[in-house]
Amino acid sequence: MATLNILVAVCLIYVAFLFAIAFAAERAANHGHVKWLHSPAIYTLSLSIYCTAWTFYGAVGYAARSGLEYLTIYIGPSLVMIGWWWILRKLVRIGRSQRVTSIADLISSRYGKSNLLAVGVTILAVIGTTPYIALQLQSVTLSFAVFSAPEDPSGLLPYNDSTALLVAMGLALFTIIFGTRNLDVNERHHGVVIAISVEAIVKLFALTAVGAFVVWGVGGGLAETLQRIDASEMGRWQMRGDRWAALIFLSAAAFLCLPRMFQVMVVENDHESHLRTASWAFPAYLMVMSLFVVPIAVLGLDLLPKGANPDLFVLTLPLATGNDGLAMLSFLGGFSSATSMVIVAALALSTMVSNHIVMPIWLTLTGGGAKMSGDVRHVVILSRRLSIGGVVLLGYLYFRLSGGGSALAAIGLISFAGVAQFLPVLLGGIFWRGATRSGAFAGLSVGFLVWAYALLLPSFGTGTLISESVMLNGPMGLSWLRPQAFFGIEGMDPLVHAVLWSISLNALVFFLASLVDFPSPLERLQGAQFVNVFEHSSRPQSWSGNMAQSEDLMIMAQRILGGQEAQSLFEAEAQRQGMTGYLPVPSPDFLQVLERALSGSVGGATAHAMIGQIVGGASVSVEDLMAVADETAQMMEYSSKLEAKSEEQARTARQLHQVNEKLTQISVQKDAFLGQVSHELRTPMTSIRAFSEILRDSDRLSAAEKVKYSSIIHDEAVRLTRLLDDLLDLSVLESGQVNLNIQTGRLSEVLEHSVAAALTGAGDGKLVVRRQKGREAVTLCTDLDRLSQVFINLISNARKYCDAEAPELEISVIRNQDRVVVDFTDNGSGISEQDQAVIFEKFARVSEMKAGGAGLGLAICREIMARLDGSVTYLPGQGGTAFRVSLPVSLADA
Amino acid sequence: MTERRSPLFLERQSYRRRRLTDLTRMLPVIGALLWSVPLLWPSGGDNSPRSSVAIVYLFGVWLGMVLLGALMAWLLKRADPPGPGRDG
Numbered sequence: 001m002a003t004l005n006i007l008v009a010v011c012l013i014y015v016a017f018l019f020a021i022a023f024a025a026e027r028a029a030n031h032g033h034v035k036w037l038h039s040p041a042i043y044t045l046s047l048s049i050y051c052t053a054w055t056f057y058g059a060v061g062y063a064a065r066s067g068l069e070y071l072t073i074y075i076g077p078s079l080v081m082i083g084w085w086w087i088l089r090k091l092v093r094i095g096r097s098q099r100v101t102s103i104a105d106l107i108s109s110r111y112g113k114s115n116l117l118a119v120g121v122t123i124l125a126v127i128g129t130t131p132y133i134a135l136q137l138q139s140v141t142l143s144f145a146v147f148s149a150p151e152d153p154s155g156l157l158p159y160n161d162s163t164a165l166l167v168a169m170g171l172a173l174f175t176i177i178f179g180t181r182n183l184d185v186n187e188r189h190h191g192v193v194i195a196i197s198v199e200a201i202v203k204l205f206a207l208t209a210v211g212a213f214v215v216w217g218v219g220g221g222l223a224e225t226l227q228r229i230d231a232s233e234m235g236r237w238q239m240r241g242d243r244w245a246a247l248i249f250l251s252a253a254a255f256l257c258l259p260r261m262f263q264v265m266v267v268e269n270d271h272e273s274h275l276r277t278a279s280w281a282f283p284a285y286l287m288v289m290s291l292f293v294v295p296i297a298v299l300g301l302d303l304l305p306k307g308a309n310p311d312l313f314v315l316t317l318p319l320a321t322g323n324d325g326l327a328m329l330s331f332l333g334g335f336s337s338a339t340s341m342v343i344v345a346a347l348a349l350s351t352m353v354s355n356h357i358v359m360p361i362w363l364t365l366t367g368g369g370a371k372m373s374g375d376v377r378h379v380v381i382l383s384r385r386l387s388i389g390g391v392v393l394l395g396y397l398y399f400r401l402s403g404g405g406s407a408l409a410a411i412g413l414i415s416f417a418g419v420a421q422f423l424p425v426l427l428g429g430i431f432w433r434g435a436t437r438s439g440a441f442a443g444l445s446v447g448f449l450v451w452a453y454a455l456l457l458p459s460f461g462t463g464t465l466i467s468e469s470v471m472l473n474g475p476m477g478l479s480w481l482r483p484q485a486f487f488g489i490e491g492m493d494p495l496v497h498a499v500l501w502s503i504s505l506n507a508l509v510f511f512l513a514s515l516v517d518f519p520s521p522l523e524r525l526q527g528a529q530f531v532n533v534f535e536h537s538s539r540p541q542s543w544s545g546n547m548a549q550s551e552d553l554m555i556m557a558q559r560i561l562g563g564q565e566a567q568s569l570f571e572a573e574a575q576r577q578g579m580t581g582y583l584p585v586p587s588p589d590f591l592q593v594l595e596r597a598l599s600g601s602v603g604g605a606t607a608h609a610m611i612g613q614i615v616g617g618a619s620v621s622v623e624d625l626m627a628v629a630d631e632t633a634q635m636m637e638y639s640s641k642l643e644a645k646s647e648e649q650a651r652t653a654r655q656l657h658q659v660n661e662k663l664t665q666i667s668v669q670k671d672a673f674l675g676q677v678s679h680e681l682r683t684p685m686t687s688i689r690a691f692s693e694i695l696r697d698s699d700r701l702s703a704a705e706k707v708k709y710s711s712i713i714h715d716e717a718v719r720l721t722r723l724l725d726d727l728l729d730l731s732v733l734e735s736g737q738v739n740l741n742i743q744t745g746r747l748s749e750v751l752e753h754s755v756a757a758a759l760t761g762a763g764d765g766k767l768v769v770r771r772q773k774g775r776e777a778v779t780l781c782t783d784l785d786r787l788s789q790v791f792i793n794l795i796s797n798a799r800k801y802c803d804a805e806a807p808e809l810e811i812s813v814i815r816n817q818d819r820v821v822v823d824f825t826d827n828g829s830g831i832s833e834q835d836q837a838v839i840f841e842k843f844a845r846v847s848e849m850k851a852g853g854a855g856l857g858l859a860i861c862r863e864i865m866a867r868l869d870g871s872v873t874y875l876p877g878q879g880g881t882a883f884r885v886s887l888p889v890s891l892a893d894a
Numbered sequence: 895m896t897e898r899r900s901p902l903f904l905e906r907q908s909y910r911r912r913r914l915t916d917l918t919r920m921l922p923v924i925g926a927l928l929w930s931v932p933l934l935w936p937s938g939g940d941n942s943p944r945s946s947v948a949i950v951y952l953f954g955v956w957l958g959m960v961l962l963g964a965l966m967a968w969l970l971k972r973a974d975p976p977g978p979g980r981d982g
Contacts, residue, residue, distance in 0.1 A: 068945065071952055075929055078956065082963050083922030085915060226946040237942040241933045248929065276970060280963030287956045294949060 003324060004148045007331065014332055015170065021198055022178045022191030029190040032817075037190050038270040040277035045197035046264045047282050048204070050077060050255060051289055052132070052341035053139035054412040056203055056334045059290065061311035063297035067234040072244060073412075074290045076251030078283035084275050087256065088265065090430050092275055094533050095266035099596040101603055103262040103422060104352040109604040110429040110530050111437035112523035118356035118603070120441065121422065124448055125259045125352060126391065128418030129345050131411045133395025134402060136338035137164045139311075141399075143334050146315050147327075164399055171342045172392040179347040180384045192343060193268055199336035204288060206333025210314055211292020213326055214299050218317075225295050232298045246496040250413070253420035253503075260341065263348035342392065350387035355603030358383040363606070376559040380602060414459050417499050421447035424507040428514070433527045435510070436517040443510025447502045454483045455498035550583040551833070554877040556610060557594060560601050564814060567875070569597060578651040579658060581836075582876055665838050680723060684716035726856040730842065733863035740783040740867060747820065748776035750784055751811060754791035758799060767799045768808045775813040778820050778889060782868050787887070790861045790872065794824045794883050797857065802828035802881070820889050823875060825882040836874050911973045918966050921959070928955045 029037060036042075055073070062070040080088065091106075100106045104125065108118035141164045178191035219225035229235065255261055269275070300313030304320055314334065318326040362379060424443055428435040457466040466483060474482040484494045486501050519527070550570075557566035567582060573593065574584040584590050591611060598607035691709045695701070701709075732738050755769050780787070798809045804827045814821045831839060842859040858872075865872045870887030929952070936942040943951075 068948060068952070075952075075956075078959065079922045079925050079929070082925055082959055083919070085918045086922070226949075229949070230944045230946050232945075234945055236938060236940070237932070237935050237945060237948045238938045239932060239935075240937070244933060245930070248926075273971070273974075276967045280960050280967055283956065283963065284960045287953065287960060291953065294945070 004144075007144070007147050007328065010328055010332070011335065014335070018195045018198065019174070019177075022174075022195045025194035026178065026191040037194065038274075040274040040281070042193060042197050043264075043269065043274040044278040044281040044285065045200040046193050046268065047261070047278060048200035048285055048289075049196055049260055049264060049340045049344045050258075051200075051203065051286070051337060052412075053136050053334055053338040054132075055289060056207060056337040057139050057143070057311045057314055058412065059293045060297045060300065060313045061309070063234075063293050064301055064310035064313070067238050068294065069239060069243060069247065070293060071290060072247035073251045074286040076248045076253075077255040078286055079248070080252045080255050081279050081282045084279040087427070087430075088275055088279075089272065090533060091256075091266050092269050092272055094430060094530055095269065096272070097533060098529075098604070099600045101267060101355060101600065102348055102352045103257065103259055103426070104356055105599070105603050106262075106266075107422065107425055107429065107440065108356070109599075110526055111435070111440050112520050112526060113604050113608045114437050115356060115360055115606070117437060117441060117444075118352075120444060122349075122352040122356045124421065124444065125419065126349055126394070128415050129259060129349055129391075130394045130398050131402075132415045133342050133345060133392065134398035135411045135415075136342050137168055137395060137399045140164070140167050140335060140338050142309075142312060143315055143331055146312055146319070147331070164396060167339075168342075168392050168396040171339055172346065172389050174339075175343050175346045175350075175388045175392075176385045179343075179350070179388065180381050188268055188270070189347065192347060193264070196264075196340040196344060199340040200285075202336045203333040204285065206329045206336075207289060207292065207314070209326060210318060210330050210333075211296060213323065214292065214296050214317060218299055218303070218321060219295060225299075228302065229294060229298050232301065234294075234298070240493060242496045243493055246493075246499050247413075250416050250420055250499050253423040254416035257419045257422040257426060258416075259348040259352065259419070260344040263344055263351075267348075342395070346388045346391045349391045350384050351603075353387040353391070354380065354383040355606060358387060359602055359606050363610075377562060377601070380560070410459065413495055414455055417455055417495070417502065418448070418451055420499070421451060421502060421506055423503065424510045428507075428510060429527075430530050430533075432514075433524075433531045434514055435527065436514045436519040437523055438517045439510045439512075439514030442513040443506045446509045447506025450502035450505055451498060454486070454501060455495065458483050458494065550586050551877050553586060553591075553594065553611070554583065557598065558877065560598055560610075569594070578655045581873070583833075585654065662837060666841055669838065669841060681720065684720050688713050688716050726860065730856055730860050730863065733860065733867060736867075738867060741785060742782060743784050744779060744781045745784045746776075747778040747780055747813065747822070748773060750780070750788050751776060751791060751822075754788045754795060755811075757788070758792045758795035766807055767795075767802065768806070769795070770808060770810045772812055775815070778813065778815060780820070780887070780889065782887060786864045786868065790864050790885060791822075791824075793857045793861050794872075794885070798824065798826045798828075798881070802826040804828045804880070815889070818889055819870075819886055822885045823878075823882060824885070825875070825878050826880045828880045830876075830879070830881050831874065833876070836876065839874060840872075907973070911970075914966070914969055914973055918970065921962060921966065925955070925959045928958075 025037060059070045059073070062073075094100065095106065098106075098109055100109065104118045104121040107121050108114050111117050144163050174195075175192070178195070179189055215222060215225045219228060296313050296317060297310060300308070300310060300317050304313065304316060308316060314330050315327055318324075318330055359380065362383065421444060424447070425435070425440045429440070453466075458471065460466075471483060473479055480487050484497055485492070486497070489497075492500075554566060554570055557569065560566075561569070570582045570584060573590045574581055577584050577587070577590070579585070595607050595611050598610065601607075602610070691713050695706065695709055695713075751771065755771075759767065759769070795809065798807070802809070806827075808827045810823075810825045812823045812825070814823070840858050840862045842856060861872050865885065865887065868887055870885065872883060872885045875882040875884045932948065932952070935948075
């Protein structure tokens with residue numbers, strides 16, 4: 001029992017260590033220190049989640065039962081990796097250019113962004129993966145049992161279920177913490193990747209250590225061990241050729257199609273060149289992993305008592321020879337294999353379930369994508385978390401219900417054959433432009449039906465889910481439909497039989513249905529983009545939108561990507577189009593960029609539907625199809641030249657248009673202002689003259705009247721002075737002759753002072769100011785008085801012009817690397833788009849005369865911020881009027 | 895040789911690169927063929943190969959594939975003109 005306690009302690013320390021490493025990686029990534037996280041070595045190691053507990057424990061058991069056949073499971077993937085130039089290179093390129101989030105996303109994107117197909121693939125992936133997760137839980141439970149009751153390793157202890165439950169909960173927790181920390185548009189999870197890389201090293205080290213111990217410690221050297229192998233039951237080559245070939249094919253197919261492999265291989269890929277390294281390094285990893293399997297199996301059969309579970313030789317062999325430390329290491333290796341598989345599988349499946357099942361349902365229930373209120377990101381994250389919990393729970397339930405009896409390898413191969421059904425659709429999608437959605441749907445359905453009927457159902461045992469008479473005589477006496485002897489061909493190995501028929505019928509139906517179908521334009525376009533990804537990675541697919549939709553798009557994007565992310569995306573696009581501000585023209589280019597960004601968070605099909613809701617559907621024009629279809633170099637060059645030229649012209653035209661509009665407006669304003677200034681000067685002048693004449697000419701004024709009149713004169717003079725001060729201030733700022741009084745101070749203090757100054761004299765004090773004081777702790781090195789002048793202006797503008805019933809002003813502070821951004825957002829009705837263009841001009845006034853300013857405030861603010869190397873801009877799409885002040889942070893603080 | 899003109903040089907280089915990728919493409923085919931050799935061995939009889947021989951053969955092919963793959967990766971990286979392999 002003491003060993004068990006130590007084991008639990010070691011296990012907990014190891015888990016804590018993994019959490020710490022994952023946290024450190026996330027922190028490093030957040031601070032931009034990601035270079036070592038993006039190395040080919042990490043990529044290669046993360047691929048090793050292919051080696052689950054099935055490899056770690058099961059391979060030895062497999063070898064003990066069927067000799068060298070276990071090698072097929074590793075030879076297949078090695079061939080795929082060595083042949084990376086054919087398939088993987090293309091998959092990774094497509095994955096990156098289309099921002100693919102999962103294998104379901106890839107398949108649905110290829111076939112016209114069909115969500116139905118994505119749902120199908122997701123469900124099938126869940127069915128195929130659940131038993132596999134159960135398998136991992138079982139292996140951890142079994143290995144615990146070995147330590148707690150070495151004399152009876154097969155005995156199921158009363159607390160086995162709770163072990164499995166605890167492990168399942170811990171894994172779900174880890175995946176939730178590091179898999180859904182934020183909605184990354186690239187779907188990369190540094191914490192998870194680094195943890196599984198560490199686990200990859202641990203399991204490799206553990207298995208080699210046990211292997212070396214067995215060969216040199218127990219077996220007495222290499223040559224002797226080989227002799228022992230030859231002398232054992234498996235001394236001669238024994239193999240069914242059909243199984244050898246079929247299993248190599250099956251494992252290669254599963255390697256490409258397993259959702260968890262797709263996740264680490266394509267989605268988490270940082271750079272295509274990593275694949276080049278992994279192409280030989282990963283086969284080397286697999287080779288070392290399988291090197292010592294046979295010696296362990298042979299010596300286990302030799303030394304351990306008859307009836308010992310060969311699946312656990314890796315543990316029981318060191319234990320039986322008294323090497324508790326080595327057994328502990330071996331346990332950690334197995335634990336690592338199991339946990340890393342469950343973590344990545346849960347992550348991959350939850351992305352699929354959330355993006356293709358939960359989110360579409362939620363969007364339908366809440367009345368459609370773009371127009372609902374509130375931040376969608378928390379919904380997406382919540383749905384991911386629930387999905388992770390759900391996936392792990394399913395695995396646990398399967399473990400409980402199945403009772404955990406059958407040999408490990410059997411479940412693994414059935415699961416492989418299930419996911420391998422994606423292969424025809426996947427390869428057809430990236431190599432054959434004629435593949436269509438209905439073909440994919442038909443092929444997948446047939447493949448899965450055959451798989452379930454010929455392999456999955458019989459695996460539960462004859463008489464459980466499939467009756468004996470069906471097994472012997474076929475359903476309803478149709479003997480050619482017997483589950484293990486289709487078309488009367490008897491005597492085949494059941495697994496080979498199922499793989500052969502399911503994959504070939506799948507591919508055949510997929511092919512034939514694709515031939516007779518006629519694809520939609522979107523399907524054809526996507527097909528061309530996928531198949532010819534190396535020729536033209538980024539052909540725009542035409543969305544057509546108009547300017548009025550930009551703000552709607554921004555509102556939607558902010559809810560999904562988050563405010564900052566969306567704003568910088570929009571700003572960059574606007575700049576690329578040669579415009580200022582945050583609202584680019586919704587050109588097809590821009591809409592495509594936006595769709596890809598969104599699809600990183602919610603999946604391709606959903607993103608497509610959401611943008612479609614706002615801009616009114618995609619139109620694939622004849623030109624698009626022509627451009628894709630005509631692949632002669634000349635055509636491409638000519639059209640791209642034309643395109644570049646017309647884009648250039650469009651950009652210039654847009655700029656000219658913008659400038660022209662501005663000029664016209666300014667000229668109108670100038671005229672209006674001249675009248676305004678005359679008026680502003682004349683009104684006080686008139687009253688000053690009138691009242692001073694009264695004071696001069698009438699003798700019978702009471703003292704009170706004298707005081708009243710002279711104070712009117714005084715007030716008017718003050719108003720005049722203020723107007724003149726403003727004008728003077730502005731001209732000084734504009735001419736650049738201003739002297740800045742640079743000081744160091746805290747942003748919080750400046751804001752404190754500004755709020756107090758702007759709200760005194762308000763009297764009614766209606767405006768509620770909300771601040772996030774925690775984030776205001778930023779040290780600034782700038783002219784604090786001038787800055788506070790800007791803040792006061794913005795706050796008092798909100799006080800004066802916010803037309804909400806209960807006016808509120810939110811001041812939020814965001815700290816970037818070298819800049820600090822302060823947003824002032826009120827809850828009023830905002831400023832119309834045409835006014836947004838002029839509010840920073842001199843004498844511009846939006847609301848007529850309401851508060852009687854001269855319209856100089858924002859112009860002064862803009863000049864001040866320009867002097868301070870910062871900016872003040874209007875931020876559209878925030879619900880009310882929003883101004884953004886951005887200024888550099890002092891170096892000392894950064 | 896010292897007076898190689900730049901265009902000729904480039905052409906030769908890209909020609910070499912193409913042949914290099916051809917070889918890369920062939921690697922899995924070679925591997926598949928070599929790993930299919932066990933299909934020809936008689937199974938389970940007295941004249942079938944000893945397991946130790948089979949192990950040495952299969953792992954030997956494996957090691958060969960890994961080394962060749964590493965060599966190809968290195969050659970490809972060297973031949974890679976700056977640019978491709980960039981972010982998609």
